[in-house]
Amino acid sequence: xxxxxxxxxxxxxxxxxxxxxxxxxxxxxxxxxxxxxxxxxxxxxxxxxxxxxxxxxxxxxxxxxxxxxxxxxxxxxxxxxxxxxxxxxxxxxxxxxxxxxxxxxxxxxxxxxxxxxxxxxxxxxxxxxxxxxxxxxxxxxxxxxxxxxxxxxxxx
Amino acid sequence: xxxxxxxxxxxxxxxxxxxxxxxxxxxxxxxxxxxxxxxxxxxxxxxxxxxxxxxxxxxxxxxxxxxxxxxxxxxxxxxxxxxxxxxxxxxxxxxxxxxxxxxxxxxxxxxxxxxxxxxxxxxxxxxxxxxxxxxxxxxxxxxxxxxxxxxxxxxxxxxxxxxxxxxxxxxxxxxxxxxxxxxxxxxxxxxxxxxxxxxxxxxxxxxxxxxxxxxxxxxxxxxxxxxxxxxxxxxxxxxxxxxxxxxxxxxxxxxxxxxxxxxxxxxxxxxxxxxxxxxxxxxxxxxxxxxxxxxxxxxxxxxxxxxxxxxxxxxxxxxxxxxxxxxxxxxxxxxxxxxxxxxxxxxxxxxxxxxxxxxxxxxxxxxxxxxxxxxxxxxxxxxxxxxxxxxxxxxxxxxxxxxxxxxxxxxxxxxxxxxxxxxxxxxxxxxxxxxxxxxxxxxxxxxxxxxxxxxxxxxxxxxxxxxxxxxxxxxxxxxxxxxxxxxxxxxxxxxxxxxxxx
Numbered sequence: 001x002x003x004x005x006x007x008x009x010x011x012x013x014x015x016x017x018x019x020x021x022x023x024x025x026x027x028x029x030x031x032x033x034x035x036x037x038x039x040x041x042x043x044x045x046x047x048x049x050x051x052x053x054x055x056x057x058x059x060x061x062x063x064x065x066x067x068x069x070x071x072x073x074x075x076x077x078x079x080x081x082x083x084x085x086x087x088x089x090x091x092x093x094x095x096x097x098x099x100x101x102x103x104x105x106x107x108x109x110x111x112x113x114x115x116x117x118x119x120x121x122x123x124x125x126x127x128x129x130x131x132x133x134x135x136x137x138x139x140x141x142x143x144x145x146x147x148x149x150x151x152x153x154x155x156x
Numbered sequence: 157x158x159x160x161x162x163x164x165x166x167x168x169x170x171x172x173x174x175x176x177x178x179x180x181x182x183x184x185x186x187x188x189x190x191x192x193x194x195x196x197x198x199x200x201x202x203x204x205x206x207x208x209x210x211x212x213x214x215x216x217x218x219x220x221x222x223x224x225x226x227x228x229x230x231x232x233x234x235x236x237x238x239x240x241x242x243x244x245x246x247x248x249x250x251x252x253x254x255x256x257x258x259x260x261x262x263x264x265x266x267x268x269x270x271x272x273x274x275x276x277x278x279x280x281x282x283x284x285x286x287x288x289x290x291x292x293x294x295x296x297x298x299x300x301x302x303x304x305x306x307x308x309x310x311x312x313x314x315x316x317x318x319x320x321x322x323x324x325x326x327x328x329x330x331x332x333x334x335x336x337x338x339x340x341x342x343x344x345x346x347x348x349x350x351x352x353x354x355x356x357x358x359x360x361x362x363x364x365x366x367x368x369x370x371x372x373x374x375x376x377x378x379x380x381x382x383x384x385x386x387x388x389x390x391x392x393x394x395x396x397x398x399x400x401x402x403x404x405x406x407x408x409x410x411x412x413x414x415x416x417x418x419x420x421x422x423x424x425x426x427x428x429x430x431x432x433x434x435x436x437x438x439x440x441x442x443x444x445x446x447x448x449x450x451x452x453x454x455x456x457x458x459x460x461x462x463x464x465x466x467x468x469x470x471x472x473x474x475x476x477x478x479x480x481x482x483x484x485x486x487x488x489x490x491x492x493x494x495x496x497x498x499x500x501x502x503x504x505x506x507x508x509x510x511x512x513x514x515x516x517x518x519x520x521x522x523x524x525x526x527x528x529x530x531x532x533x534x535x536x537x538x539x540x541x542x543x544x545x546x547x548x549x550x551x552x553x554x555x556x557x558x559x560x561x562x563x564x565x566x567x568x569x570x571x572x573x574x575x576x577x578x579x580x581x582x583x584x585x586x587x588x589x590x591x592x593x594x595x596x597x598x599x600x601x602x603x604x605x606x607x608x609x610x611x612x613x614x615x616x617x618x619x620x621x622x623x624x625x626x627x628x629x630x631x632x633x634x635x636x637x638x639x640x641x642x643x644x645x646x647x648x649x650x651x652x653x654x655x656x657x658x
Contacts, residue, residue, distance in 0.1 A: 007586040011328055018335055025349060030616030035342045035349055038604040039335055046331025053324040081380050085553070086578060089373070092557055093570035108557075109550055116546025131551065135558060143208050145562040 008054035015047025084115050100150020101140070105132045160286060167513030171521055176216055176514070183220035184522050187227020188530060191247075192235055192537045193548065198228035199594075200372035202488045203364045204559035206495075214496035215511050219518040221492055225485050226278055226468045226519070229428060230526050233270040233461050234537050237263060246428035246464040249436045253449065253456030260452050268396040269454055270461040271530045273410045277462035278523040280414040281421070281469025285476075286516050289505065292477040296502035299478070301613065302620050305606035306630035308480060308599045312592065313634045314423060315483075318430055319589035326592045327638075329583075333593035336361060337600020344608060356568035363491050363598060365560045365573035367484070370590040372556045373577025376549050378584050396531050398454070406458035409439050413462030420463075421470020421482065428464040428471070428483075435463035469519065475500050476512065480599065484591050487598035 019040055028034025088111045096104040109128035113119055119127070139145045170176065190201040202221050209217035232247035237254035250270065257266040299307070316326030339350045340360030351357050398406065416438065417431040439459040440449045449456050471482040479501030481487035493500050498508050505512055530537075560573040580590055614620035622628045 003586055007588065011332070015331070021350065025347070030611055030618065032616075033608045033611055035345050035347045038600075038607070039338045039349060042331050042334035042338065042600075045334065046328045049324045049328040049331060053322060053328060056322070056324060079381055082377050082581075085377065085380065086574065089553065089557070089574045089577070090571070093567050093574060096561070096570070097567045105554065109554065112550035112553060113546075116544075116550070119546075127547075131554065135554065139208075139558055139562065144211065145207065145558070146565060147561070 002057070004057040005054060008050045008057065011050035012047055012054065015043045015050065018043035019047065081115055085112070088112060088115075096150075097148050098150055100152050101147035102132055102136060102152060103150060105135065160290075163509065163513045164286065164517060166510070167515070167517030168520075170215060170510055170514035171219060171518040176219055176518065177521070179212070179216045179220040180223050180518050180522050181525060183223020184227040184230075184526050185529065187224035187229075188231035188526065188533075188537065189540065190224060191228035191231020191233075192540050193552075197371055197375070198225050199485050199488060200368050200375070200556065201228070202485065202492070203367045204372070204555050206364055206488070206492055207559060207562040209492065210495070214493070214498050214508075215514045217496060218489065218493060218498075218511065218515050219522075221489055222472075222515065222519065223522045225489070226465060226522060227526060229278075229465045229468050230271065230274050230530055231537065232464075233274070233457075234267065234534070235541060237266045237270065237457070238538065239541060246432050246467075247461075248429070249432045249460045250457055252436070253451070253453050256450065256452030257454065257457065262452065264395040265398045265402050265454065266457050267534055268531065269398045269402060269406050269458045271396075271527055272398065273406065273413065273458045273462035274465040275523050275527040276410050277414045277417055277464075277466035278469055278526075279520065281418045281466040282516060282519040282523070284418050285469050285472055285519075288473060289477055289512075289516075292473060293502040293505050296478045299502075299626065300624070301606040301609035302624050302627040303630070304478075304480075305603060305610055306621055306627040306634070307478065308603045308606065310630045310634040310637075311423075311474070311480060311482065312596050312599060313637045315592045315595045317637050317640075319592050321587045321589065325588050329588055329590070329593040330596040333596025334600045334603070336366070336593070337597050338604070343601065343605065356566065356572075361572060362563060362569060363488065363594075364563050365569045366576045366597065367488060367594055368556045368560055369573040369576025369578075370580035370583075370594065372552065373573065374580030374584055374590075376552055377577065377581040379545060380549065396534065402454050405454050409435070409455040409459035410462045412438060413459040414466045417463030417466030418470040421467030422473045423482070428467040431463040431467035432460035435459040465523075476504060477502060479504075480602075481595070484594040484598075487595055490598060 022036035022040035022043060025036030025039070026034040027036045027040050088108060092104060092108050099107075106128050109131050110124055113124040113127060136147065140147045171180065186201060186205070187198060190198055201224050205221065205224065209220065229246060232242060233250050233254065236242045236247040236250035237258050240251050240255040242248045242251055254266045254270065257263065312330045313327070316330050317323055319326035319329070337360070339357060341348055341351075341358060348358065413431075413435040416435050417428070420431040420434060421428065436449075436456060436459060439455045440446045443449065443453075443455065445453070471486050474480045474482040475486045475490060479490070479499065481490045490500055493511075498504065498511055556573065557570055560569045561567065563569050583590060610620050611618075620627075621631055
């Protein structure tokens with residue numbers, strides 16, 4: 001099964017879940033549409049078009065020669081860099097309220113600059129510190145966006 | 157006409173206040189920077205800066221955010237011409253001749269004509285916007301819920317039809333966007349929908365973290381897959397002012413691009429990308445030497461660059477007169493205006509004239525600032541282009557994180573943004589476009605209200621949408637587009653073939 005079909009099938013199943021849940025919410029009547037009315041319409045809408053997409057891509061597959069199919073079947077390779085970046089972003093969201101903006105951002109920048117792999121350690125440390133302090137000064141001090149202090153707040 | 161000038165002068169009095177000039181300057185410079193940098197578009201930039209505008213006046217905030225939008229159209233051409241990578245999707249077509257001009261050592265005139273064309277297109281677009289806004293707002297006052305619902309249907313189908321790749325995928329994304337807009341409390345009954353007792357999404361999923369994830373984070377993830385360094389043409393950028401011959405060749409393309417861009421910009425769902433492609437196609441068709449297009453012809457830069465700027469002015473027409481955003485960027489601007497307590501639409505001219513006319517005047521100011529700044533500062537933009545991506549991407553990600561957090565000072569928004577970033581990344585891998593989803597997400601609540609109000613008015617009769625002439629016309633157009641869209645032979649790719657664009 002190629003990636004195209006996986007996407008369409010996922011959307012199709014998702015639309016079924018949305019439709020069933022919408023009916024449970026109550027679709028009301030045409031005189032008085034209920035809470036589930038609009039979600040049901042949207043679920044039917046994207047379900048219909050993902051089904052259509054599935055049919056189109058199956059038809060297209062039939063018309064393709066073997067080489068094309070082999071190319072399409074190539075397993076998608078997700079680079080380790082991307083997984084590391086996503087993990088860093090998620091970790092930032094979880095850790096930042098506890099550790100505070102300054103420490104979390106400093107660690108986050110070190111991690112991301114390190115993923116780039118092209119800088120020496122002292123440059124990474126220096127750049128991360130500079131970025132952390134300058135964004136803190138601009139956003140927290142100047143633009144009054146209040147960042148959590150975290151550990152630094154407890155130490156005060 | 158006299159009233160227009162009177163209102164415009166009052167608008168200038170507002171926008172020429174020192175603080176507003178500063179915000180306009182910040183907006184256009186940020187926009188140009190965003191346009192120059194591949195990997196972060198005006199949508200993500202506006203979303204990022206939106207929380208910082210909460211503390212300033214509505215007019216200053218809209219002046220700055222709109223400046224980012226049209227500034228990005230200016231900046232997008234620089235990367236197209238010098239690196240052959242469009243900074244913005246609307247500058248894709250500029251690569252064809254702009255890059256070839258740079259390879260021949262004519263980067264200066266290409267950048268120059270692109271800046272002048274953008275200025276003329278942007279300014280003419282604002283003049284037409286100013287003239288047309290009032291009559292269109294009067295027509296829009298006659299619209300009731302059925303007309304609004306049908307018009308929104310048309311604009312969403314248009315957005316899907318013009319999205320990259322398969323139209324059926326675009327339409328599926330419209331459906332997903334509409335579904336996402338229903339998450340949270342039902343505006344009519346107060347009942348929770350799809351919240352699964354998660355307090356953070358009781359009021360719905362925030363548009364800003366969702367957009368930053370779909371456009372900002374996913375763009376970075378996609379860029380990380382490829383080479384992190386770009387090929388840069390080593391050419392001396394001189395003679396930025398086009399010669400008399402360059403002007404003679406470009407002036408027609410600039411005026412045609414202005415008109416075409418504005419008209420296409422008005423159509424909700426189309427916008428700057430289509431305008432630039434259409435302009436290029438027309439210039440090629442009417443040229444005495446069509447075979448030379450793609451080898452470094454100045455008309456191939458002047459026309460599309462003028463058209464995309466004119467279209468960005470035109471796209472404010474549906475937003476300001478109907479309250480319906482024409483593209484995802486104006487959708488975010490709609491959200492920004494609503495946060496500041498301003499409801500764009502036919503009544504905006506009467507309820508918030510200072511904001512309306514101040515905003516129009518600021519567009520003249522912004523376009524002039526862009527012309528004055530861009531040509532002398534081209535050296536700086538070229539240096540910005542040389543910044544390596546492995547330095548740039550951590551900064552882009554950090555700004556996205558800060559932007560998401562500062563909306564509600566909540567880490568939950570960061571997690572929502574990352575989730576949408578991953579969804580956006582998968583969507584790009586599977587060639588699903590995010591723009592129709594965002595449009596549907598913003599229009600969803602308005603559509604639902606209009607649909608439910610229409611059904612209540614008609615006592616449950618769906619023929620209310622056909623009995624009203626405007627509504628019927630919109631639905632017929634939407635239906636036709638939908639039929640064409642579902643026939644695979646008429647996919648957008650075919651449209652591009654008709655336009656003779658590879």
